[in-house]
Amino acid sequence: MKLNKAEEYKVNQATSYLFDMDILFKELYEGFKKQKLLKRAELKPIPGIYVFYNDEKPIYVGRANNIKLRIQYHTRPSSGSESASFAFNLTKLEFEEKINESKIGRDAIMKLEGFSDRFTKHKEDLHASRIRCIEIENDIIQTMFEPYLALKLGTYPRNNTFENH
Numbered sequence: 001m002k003l004n005k006a007e008e009y010k011v012n013q014a015t016s017y018l019f020d021m022d023i024l025f026k027e028l029y030e031g032f033k034k035q036k037l038l039k040r041a042e043l044k045p046i047p048g049i050y051v052f053y054n055d056e057k058p059i060y061v062g063r064a065n066n067i068k069l070r071i072q073y074h075t076r077p078s079s080g081s082e083s084a085s086f087a088f089n090l091t092k093l094e095f096e097e098k099i100n101e102s103k104i105g106r107d108a109i110m111k112l113e114g115f116s117d118r119f120t121k122h123k124e125d126l127h128a129s130r131i132r133c134i135e136i137e138n139d140i141i142q143t144m145f146e147p148y149l150a151l152k153l154g155t156y157p158r159n160n161t162f163e164n165h
Contacts (some may be wrong), residue, residue: 025148028134032149036132040075043068049146050133051153052086053125058153059129059161060086063142067133075127077120081106086138087122089159094118 037053045068052060052074064070073083081088088106092099094113135137136142150160 004140019135021144025100025145028063028136028141028145029149029152032132032134034130037132037135039130040071040127043071043131043133045069045135046133046135047142048136049141049142049149050131050132051149053130053132059159061146061150061153062086063136063146063156065139067131071131075123077123079123081110081119084119084123084126087119087126088120091115092117 032049032051042052045066047155048067049061049063049067050067050071051058051062062070062074073079076084079087090110094114095109095118098112099109110119136145147160148164149158150156150162156162
């Protein structure tokens, strides 16, 4: 099948765009790898992508308009299941059998025996974690780079699921 001029232009434009995205993601990834692992108190209120590390192993990739504030939400003792979503998901993995059997909502999950204590422990562990981040202002690039980085670092599918809500 032969393409007309308009179709050919669209194909060339899309191919060029994909090539540019490949270059951009490679550059972002290389820039990310050069960033130092930081403590929570060292973070700046920048937009971009952040990664929690357990020892030297990446465990979760996230994105935020204000990384410092988002990490605080993840790790505050007072944060609930919505704002400390990673700690909540880690705890859910530990209670997988009880939760899968009963198909209960978030509020009921929080009331399971022992769940709240483990949730608190995960927030404490995350508070002590190191974080690597890269500033990215463009929200579309953030949205696309987050799953790319999760795949690249191996946090998908265990801790980053990207499920629709």
